[in-house]
Each structure stands twice: as C-alpha cells, then as structure tokens.
Amino acid sequence: MMxxxxxxxxxxxxxxxxxxxxELKAEAVAQAHLDRIAAVDGKVNAFLKVLSxxxxxAARAVDLKRSAGKPLGALAGVPVALKDNICAAGAQVSCASxxxxxxxxxxxxxxxxxLKGADAVVLGKTNLDEFAMxxxxxxxxxxPTKNPWDLGRVPGGSSGGSAxxxxxxxxxxxxxxxxxxxxxxPAALCGIVGxxxxxxxxxRYGLVAFASSLDQIGPxxxxxxxxxxxxxxxxxxxxxxxxxxxxxxxxFAAPTGDLKGLRLGLPKEYLEGGLEPSMRAAFDAALSxxxxxxxxxxxxxxxxxxxxxxxYYLIAPSEASSNLARFDGVRYGPRKGGASGNLLExxxxxxxxxxxxxxxxxxxxxxYALSSGYYDAYYLxxxxxxxxxxxxFDAAFEDVDVLVTPTTPAPAFRFGExxxxxxxxxxxxxxxxxxxxxxxxxxxxxxxxxxxxxPLGVQFMGRAGEDAGLLRLARALEDAxxxxxxxxx
Amino acid sequence: MSLSSADVKKVARLxxxxxxxxxxERFKGQLGNILGHMSDLAALDTAKVEPTAHALGLVNVMRxxxxxxxxxxxxxxxxxxxxxxxxxxxxxxxxxx
Numbered sequence: 107m108m109x110x111x112x113x114x115x116x117x118x119x120x121x122x123x124x125x126x127x128x129e130l131k132a133e134a135v136a137q138a139h140l141d142r143i144a145a146v147d148g149k150v151n152a153f154l155k156v157l158s159x160x161x162x163x164a165a166r167a168v169d170l171k172r173s174a175g176k177p178l179g180a181l182a183g184v185p186v187a188l189k190d191n192i193c194a195a196g197a198q199v200s201c202a203s204x205x206x207x208x209x210x211x212x213x214x215x216x217x218x219x220x221l222k223g224a225d226a227v228v229l230g231k232t233n234l235d236e237f238a239m240x241x242x243x244x245x246x247x248x249x250p251t252k253n254p255w256d257l258g259r260v261p262g263g264s265s266g267g268s269a270x271x272x273x274x275x276x277x278x279x280x281x282x283x284x285x286x287x288x289x290x291x292p293a294a295l296c297g298i299v300g301x302x303x304x305x306x307x308x309x310r311y312g313l314v315a316f317a318s319s320l321d322q323i324g325p326x327x328x329x330x331x332x333x334x335x336x337x338x339x340x341x342x343x344x345x346x347x348x349x350x351x352x353x354x355x356x357x358f359a360a361p362t363g364d365l366k367g368l369r370l371g372l373p374k375e376y377l378e379g380g381l382e383p384s385m386r387a388a389f390d391a392a393l394s395x396x397x398x399x400x401x402x403x404x405x406x407x408x409x410x411x412x413x414x415x416x417x418y419y420l421i422a423p424s425e426a427s428s429n430l431a432r433f434d435g436v437r438y439g440p441r442k443g444g445a446s447g448n449l450l451e452x453x454x455x456x457x458x459x460x461x462x463x464x465x466x467x468x469x470x471x472x473x474y475a476l477s478s479g480y481y482d483a484y485y486l487x488x489x490x491x492x493x494x495x496x497x498x499f500d501a502a503f504e505d506v507d508v509l510v511t512p513t514t515p516a517p518a519f520r521f522g523e524x525x526x527x528x529x530x531x532x533x534x535x536x537x538x539x540x541x542x543x544x545x546x547x548x549x550x551x552x553x554x555x556x557x558x559x560x561p562l563g564v565q566f567m568g569r570a571g572e573d574a575g576l577l578r579l580a581r582a583l584e585d586a587x588x589x590x591x592x593x594x595x
Numbered sequence: 596m597s598l599s600s601a602d603v604k605k606v607a608r609l610x611x612x613x614x615x616x617x618x619x620e621r622f623k624g625q626l627g628n629i630l631g632h633m634s635d636l637a638a639l640d641t642a643k644v645e646p647t648a649h650a651l652g653l654v655n656v657m658r659x660x661x662x663x664x665x666x667x668x669x670x671x672x673x674x675x676x677x678x679x680x681x682x683x684x685x686x687x688x689x690x691x692x
Contacts, residue, residue, distance in 0.1 A: 545650025
C-alpha cells in the first residue's frame with residue numbers, strides 16, 4: 107500500500123488506472139491530497155476554498171461504484187482543482203472578486219459535469235487575478251498565491267492558483283481559463299504543462315465570461331499524457347455554448363514523442379530582443395532536443411506580432427466592459443446604495459465597491475474604446491488588426507506544422523515588481539496573446555531551470571483543431587529531460 | 596495620449612462605476628499611458644482589411660426558442676443568491692415613476 111507522500115506524486119493517468127483496477131482507493135487518494143493541502147497551502151495560498159467534505163464523499167462514491175462492479179470513468183478517483191471562475195454546483199464561484207461575495211453556483215459548468223461523469227473528484231476552488239485579469243494573482247481581492255519554487259515570487263496568472271496547486275503536488279490536475287495566456291504563462295512560471303485548446307474545443311458553459319472571443323478553458327498537469335487524458339474528458343461539442351465547435355471531440359491518445367519530419371516554425375519577431383539569457387538558453391536547448399527527435403526547424407515571419415499587445419488590450423477590455431455589466435448588485439452579490447430609491451446609484455455604488463482597481467481600469471478602457479467617437483479608431487481598428495495577426499498565423503501554417511516560442515520573456519518575477527505600472531504587467535504576456543487572437547491552440551511545457559532555480563517554459567502553437575499534436579511535442583520535450591525535480595516546500 | 600479628469604469621470608459614468616477623486620487622478624495617468632501605447636495601431640494600414648467577427652469563422656448558431664423549465668430546487672438556488680427578494684421576485688428600487 108502506498109503512503110500519502112507517494113500518492114501525491116502520482117500522475118492523473120496512474121491514479122485513474124490504479125483506482126479502476128482496484129489497486130488504490132479513491133478515498134485514500136483524495137485524503138492524501140487534502141493532507142498535502144493542509145500541510146503546504148498555508149505557504150502557497152493556491153486555494154480560495156477547499157471542499158474537503160464533498161471531495162471525500164465523491165471519492166467514497168467512486169469506491170462504492172467499483173465495489174458494486176460498475177465500470178469506472180477515465181478519471182476515476184483523480185483529484186481536480188478548479189479555477190474559481192468555473193461553476194461547480196453548491197460551491198462558491200468568486201472570481202476572486204468582492205462583487206461575488208456569498209455567491210453559490212446553482213449549476214455545474216459543462217467541464218465540471220464531464221469531470222464528475224468521468225469519476226474525478228473536485229478538491230476545491232483556486233485563486234486567480236480578479237475576473238482573470240492579470241498575470242500574477244496579485245489582483246485577487248483576497249490574497250496573492252505564491253510560486254511554490256520561490257515563495258517570494260509570483261506563480262503567474264491569472265490561473266496562478268491552479269498552476270501552483272499542481273506544481274506543489276496538491277492536485278495532479280487543475281482547470282484554468284486562458285484569455286491571453288492565463289493558462290500557459292503560470293504553467294511556465296510553475297514548471298508544469300498548461301494547454302490552451304483551440305477556441306471552441308472545450309465548452310465554456312459555466313465559465314464566468316471575461317472576453318468571450320478569446321476565453322478558453324484548459325488543463326494544468328505535470329505530464330503531457332495527463333493533459334491528453336483531461337482533454338479526452340472535457341473536450342467536445344456542447345450545445346449549451348454557442349461558440350463550441352460543431353466537430354466531435356478530437357482524439358487524444360496518449361502522445362508519443364516521435365517527431366520525424368515535423369516542421370517547426372520559429373517566428374523571428376518573438377526572438378528579436380527582450381529575452382532573458384536563461385530563457386534564451388532553455389529555448390535553444392529545447393530546439394536541439396526536438397531536432398534530435400526528428401523535427402525540422404525553419405524561421406518564419408509574423409510581421410504583425412508587434413501589434414498584438416495593443417489589439418488584445420483593446421478587444422479584451424471592450425468585451426469585458428460588456429460582459430461585466432451583469433454585476434450590478436441586482437440579482438447577486440452585495441448591494442450598495444439605492445436606499446434613496448435611485449437605481450443608477452445602486453449600480454454605481456455596488457460596482458464601485460465590488461470591483462478592484464484592475465477590473466475598473468479594464469472596464470473603463472473598454473467603455474472608452476467602444477464609446478461614440480472612439481469606436482472606429484480603437485475597437486474597429488483593433489478588430490481589423492486582429493485579422494492581420496490571424497493572417498500571419500494562416501501564412502505561417504502553410505509552411506510549418508507548429509510554431510515554437512518561449513512562453514515568457516523571463517522566469518517568475520517578484521511580488522510588487524510590476525504592480526505599479528499596469529503596462530509593464532501587460533508586457534509579460536507578449537508571447538501568449540497572439541495565440542488567443544488567432545483562435546489556435548497553444549501549450550506551455552517545462553524546458554529548463556534558470557540559475558536561480560526557477561522553471562522556464564517553451565510554447566508550442568498549432569493549427570486550429572490540432573491540439574493533440576501539440577501534446578506530442580510536449581511529450582518529446584519531457585522525454586529529453588531538460589526539466590526535473592519538484593519545489594521544496 | 597492624455598485624458599482629462601472630465602474624460603475619466605464621463606467614462607466612469609458610462610460604465611456605471613463610482614470612482615473617488617483619487618481614483619480619477621490615478622486612472623487618468625494610467626489609462627492615458629495605455630492608450631498612448633495603442634496609438635501604434637494608427638500606423639497600420641487596414642483600409643482593405645475586414646474586421647474579425649469570429650477567429651475561426653463560425654457563423655450564427657441557433658437553437659429553438661423554447662423556455663427551459665427549472666426544478667423548484669434550481670429556482671431556489673438562483674433566488675438564494677439575490678441580495679433582496681420578495682416571493683418569487685428579485686426586489687429592486689422603483690425604476691419607473
């Protein structure tokens with residue numbers, strides 16, 4: 107029988123296999139992870155809410171199902187952490203915002219329904235930048251999450267809690283959402299795999315909307331195989347999400363690392379400057395390893411890359427200003443003002459008190475970009491420039507199969523380093539934003555460690571619908587063993 | 596790009612956000628700085644470019660316009676989140692005089 111310290115180091119695939127074969131009890135697995143959370147989350151602060159009771163109850167139900175002779179699902183007994191902008195019925199969904207204080211989700215998101223249907227066990231809800239707006243979790247209304255590799259540094263964001271939970275062995279699998287890098291950037295900074303699937307590949311029903319033309323749910327795992335397993339469960343068409351791709355779920359077999367003949371594109375605009383030397387070295391080592399496994403590399407031009415930051419920070423806040431209009435103190439959340447019978451005052455005071463500074467900034471930016479007299483110069487211009495950025499991807503994918511870039515310009519930064527200047531924080535996502543604008547899939551894979559002991563990630567981006575191929579590259583990098591170890595906590 | 600305090604207050608009003616004078620001053624500088632960065636788009640020739648409507652070209656998705664009937668439990672779970680309610684209604688200040 108394995109002890110708790112061994113159980114928390116198992117992959118999701120290993121847990122599901124062992125629980126299905128009856129070699130391991132789902133309850134023991136859940137308990138081991140809850141014990142781990144109790145032991146280390148006081149330092150890391152990955153979770154906003156740990157659902158100990160419901161998790162143990164769900165795990166016991168899985169064990170009962172097996173002893174009754176019923177077949178178990180693909181994620182049998184696998185503990186899963188959910189970013190706290192994804193609805194799980196009966197649990198809070200706060201978006202790390204005061205404006206949702208006390209809100210309890212009345213229903214399961216489609217991804218949660220599918221996880222539960224596959225016999226996974228929901229462990230709890232993880233921290234994020236308020237409404238997923240940020241790159242460090244420093245915009246959480248409650249507290250920042252710490253990077254498990256260095257508690258003085260950020261875990262990245264906005265899905266920093268989910269990334270830190272998986273890196274710190276508090277869960278083998280977590281879900282996050284990625285609007286401009288919010289899965290890939292924290293995955294890179296925490297030394298794990300983070301996949302942003304093709305736009306529409308995973309249902310967003312039950313995900314609190316930030317920027318609907320960009321948002322996508324995806325998994326955090328410690329192995330490429332686990333990411334494929336998670337995708338095989340959460341992916342596929344959902345009639346409840348009007349942006350869900352009509353195609354059936356792509357096949358996600360356990361990826362092999364054979365890359366014979368695969369053409370990798372190196373967009374020169376990503377590599378022209380601003381890369382920290384340790385990131386450059388890890389990137390070069392990753393390329394050598396991929397070439398050794400049969401891949402061919404060539405440079406590609408993506409000339410509109412430099413506009414991605416401006417385009418993103420016009421489109422995402424514009425959509426957010428519209429999506430977040432629903433938080434007005436009327437149907438949910440704390441209500442402020444309106445005592446004098448004035449509805450406008452109720453809206454303004456509830457929203458003024460409920461939203462934090464970054465959310466207010468983005469709502470105002472978006473409102474400005476959409477307002478009369480500025481719409482053409484800002485919002486419409488950005489949507490046209492988006493077409494050009496997408497065109498760069500289409501042209502590149504004529505010549506190559508996958509694009510390879512660093513996930514971030516540098517490893518994890520320190521708390522407070524970028525909070526004074528919103529623009530410098532935005533620049534930390536410069537390599538991950540274009541992927542969302544083009545709607546294609548992207549994955550960050552650990553590729554090395556900086557001299558200070560911080561993880562570094564490499565990003566692969568593929569054609570729409572070819573997310574499974576990205577995991578093949580992730581698997582090849584794993585096989586090259588450029589990254590190993592776990593944070594000392 | 597520079598914004599005036601009046602610009603910021605106008606946008607805050609449009610966005611239904613109450614902001615303090617101190618926030619107006621802070622947002623004025625920060626938003627001006629961010630919009631200044633975005634002026635790089637002006638140099639881009641987009642005269643013959645169509646705006647992106649959907650990244651992957653998906654067109655309108657329709658469903659039958661049929662009301663979904665919720666269970667009493669599901670209705671109760673929704674009403675429980677309302678800050679003020681009366682019977683099966685969410686209560687708000689008077690909208691029409």
